[in-house]
Amino acid sequence: MSYDLLPFDFTRIPGGTKYLATNFAGECCLLSRSDLFAIVERKVSVGTALYATLTSKHFITAPDSTAAFHLLAAKYRTRRRYRPDLASLHIFVVTLRCNQSCTYCQVSHCSHDEPGMDMSEATAMGALDFAFQCPSPAIKIEFQGGEPLLGFDVVRRIVEAAEERSQREQRSVEFVLCSNLYALTQEHLDFIARHKMAVSTSLDGPQPLHDQNRIALGGASHEHVARSIGLARDRLGPDQVAALMTTTRASLGAPEAIIDEYIRLGFLSIVLRPLNPYGFAAKQWKVLGYATDAWLDFYRRALTYIVKINQQGVPFREEFSAFFLQRMLTPFGDGYVDLQSPTGCGLNVLVYDHDGGIYLSDESRMLAAMGDQTFRFGNVEETRFSDFIFDPRFLALIDETMCEGVPECIECACREYCGSDPVRQYRISGDFVGNKAGADHCQKVRSVVGHLAELMDSDSRARDVLLSWV
Amino acid sequence: MAAPPELGDQDVAGTIRIDTRVYSLSAIKKAAYRFSDRFFVAIDPDHEPEVRVRFSSKPGSATDLHVAVGEFSNELLDQDLRERIRGETEGVRRLLLAHALSRVPLIQPELETSDYDPEASA
Numbered sequence: 001m002s003y004d005l006l007p008f009d010f011t012r013i014p015g016g017t018k019y020l021a022t023n024f025a026g027e028c029c030l031l032s033r034s035d036l037f038a039i040v041e042r043k044v045s046v047g048t049a050l051y052a053t054l055t056s057k058h059f060i061t062a063p064d065s066t067a068a069f070h071l072l073a074a075k076y077r078t079r080r081r082y083r084p085d086l087a088s089l090h091i092f093v094v095t096l097r098c099n100q101s102c103t104y105c106q107v108s109h110c111s112h113d114e115p116g117m118d119m120s121e122a123t124a125m126g127a128l129d130f131a132f133q134c135p136s137p138a139i140k141i142e143f144q145g146g147e148p149l150l151g152f153d154v155v156r157r158i159v160e161a162a163e164e165r166s167q168r169e170q171r172s173v174e175f176v177l178c179s180n181l182y183a184l185t186q187e188h189l190d191f192i193a194r195h196k197m198a199v200s201t202s203l204d205g206p207q208p209l210h211d212q213n214r215i216a217l218g219g220a221s222h223e224h225v226a227r228s229i230g231l232a233r234d235r236l237g238p239d240q241v242a243a244l245m246t247t248t249r250a251s252l253g254a255p256e257a258i259i260d261e262y263i264r265l266g267f268l269s270i271v272l273r274p275l276n277p278y279g280f281a282a283k284q285w286k287v288l289g290y291a292t293d294a295w296l297d298f299y300r301r302a303l304t305y306i307v308k309i310n311q312q313g314v315p316f317r318e319e320f321s322a323f324f325l326q327r328m329l330t331p332f333g334d335g336y337v338d339l340q341s342p343t344g345c346g347l348n349v350l351v352y353d354h355d356g357g358i359y360l361s362d363e364s365r366m367l368a369a370m371g372d373q374t375f376r377f378g379n380v381e382e383t384r385f386s387d388f389i390f391d392p393r394f395l396a397l398i399d400e401t402m403c404e405g406v407p408e409c410i411e412c413a414c415r416e417y418c419g420s421d422p423v424r425q426y427r428i429s430g431d432f433v434g435n436k437a438g439a440d441h442c443q444k445v446r447s448v449v450g451h452l453a454e455l456m457d458s459d460s461r462a463r464d465v466l467l468s469w470v
Numbered sequence: 471m472a473a474p475p476e477l478g479d480q481d482v483a484g485t486i487r488i489d490t491r492v493y494s495l496s497a498i499k500k501a502a503y504r505f506s507d508r509f510f511v512a513i514d515p516d517h518e519p520e521v522r523v524r525f526s527s528k529p530g531s532a533t534d535l536h537v538a539v540g541e542f543s544n545e546l547l548d549q550d551l552r553e554r555i556r557g558e559t560e561g562v563r564r565l566l567l568a569h570a571l572s573r574v575p576l577i578q579p580e581l582e583t584s585d586y587d588p589e590a591s592a
Contacts (some may be wrong), residue, residue, distance in 0.1 A: 005555060005558050073569045
């Protein structure tokens with residue numbers, strides 16, 4: 001026998017003939033079916049490229065060597081290191097009022113002048129106190145809405161109080177303002193700059209597409225956001241302004257135009273984010289929604305274009321791919337909330353609604369806005385962090401979202417790159433696990449990971465571009 | 471091995487006979503699970519050494535039963551290979567996880583620090 005097997009899993013890439021094989025340190029290989037059988041039957045010869053790949057990635061090892069054993073253990077430990085940073089992201093919904101009426105709004109906002117929809121100062125301070133009860137040494141506070149610029153007084157109050165408290169407790173704190181920037185003024189920018197806040201806005205593509213999706217009360221939503229992005233970038237610096245894109249059915253035929261618009265407005269990256277079935281998006285699904293296959297076609301076409309642009313000398317990243325590439329090519333963990341095992345909802349992120357309600361994620365709050373309180377865990381005025389973290393409902397949620405114990409996930413080669421989204425799953429199937437056979441989520445993750453692995457395997461120039469994103 | 475399927479009910483249902491000397495019941499169940507989105511799948515073990523797996527199309531499912539049966543046979547091979555890998559590497563997997571987590575005080579942190587004195591706490 002020329003080698004010993006080490007533990008690994010394999011999964012066929014959807015729509016293809018190749019298999020993705022991974023081990024629990026996250027190392028991956030693209031293999032044919034005959035490769036797989038050859039490996040197990042000890043038919044891979046020493047000196048071949050396949051033998052070298054399998055050895056270097058710890059799928060097989062020489063019988064007397066312990067090096068792979070120690071390296072695998074170290075990589076596994078490194079990959080799991082991120083978990084101790086419990087609840088480091090805290091989302092404050094400072095108002096439900098909004099000055100836009102986006103077709104896919106996932107939070108079911110209210111009109112810009114509706115009373116009783118702002119977070120009070122007492123609630124804001126209660127939420128801040130709750131956030132600082134979390135053990136994380138680094139706290140990130142994100143302001144959302146509605147439109148947080150319409151509730152900027154309470155944003156100011158939270159930022160100043162959080163800075164004072166973080167200094168006292170020797171913890172770091174940073175801030176992100178998630179805004180459509182429609183109402184942005186110089187006064188806002190002064191405060192944002194003074195407190196080194198980052199800005200995240202929404203940009204869906206060129207003017208006709210953006211204006212079709214994101215309807216502003218005063219019109220010209222694209223014109224406003226483009227101007228505000230320029231103002232904010234000039235004042236805060238180019239790396240302090242980011243944008244998110246939401247893919248609607250109208251976006252599917254125009255990936256190149258969307259990417260061109262991002263480049264025209266000076267962005268160095270884009271997130272090809274699919275539509276989520278919450279809020280108005282759920283109500284409008286027949287008009288705005290699409291099948292997972294359609295989004296995957298859009299994603300592959302967009303990625304091809306982005307790779308081509310990079311090869312022409314324009315550095316530009318696709319962040320959804322970059323996130324998977326980091327998990328595929330490095331042992332380092334990350335805080336990407338949507339794909340954690342167990343779930344990042346509550347463990348990585350907490351959301352405080354304008355009325356003080358505590359939720360596990362932004363999507364949980366969206367669900368509550370639709371009348372379902374499953375993911376509401378008390379109120380900042382009454383609930384302590386310790387009450388929340390030991391709440392049997394939350395513990396059950398953690399238990400059910402560990403991929404290592406979920407049917408199908410337990411043997412999936414994408415397990416190390418994937419995670420549970422219990423809120424979305426609950427929305428689809430009424431439970432936190434669902435039936436994984438034919439699940440859209442699995443199809444999406446396997447297809448994206450498989451596409452990236454195949455690109456790197458078959459196209460050395462594309463591989464160079466993808467590697468530059470890690 | 472899997473015998474050719476017996477189809478019926480205008481090809482919306484069919485039964486596959488599988489020899490359990492070739493495939494374990496666990497491999498058969500895992501393979502069957504992967505079809506549970508498109509088919510109702512019933513496993514009947516009362517025909518040793520055969521297991522009979524009956525597929526019935528779910529309403530609205532567009533998957534061709536003949537194609538599904540072929541995919542199921544390939545899936546059985548994959549599940550069998552997974553069992554071989556897992557069986558052969560299970561000991562190493564457990565040891566690796568124990569080694570990787572050995573520095574993490576999981577149960578009684580106060581007893582797992584280097585200055586723990588068992589006599590003092592006796």
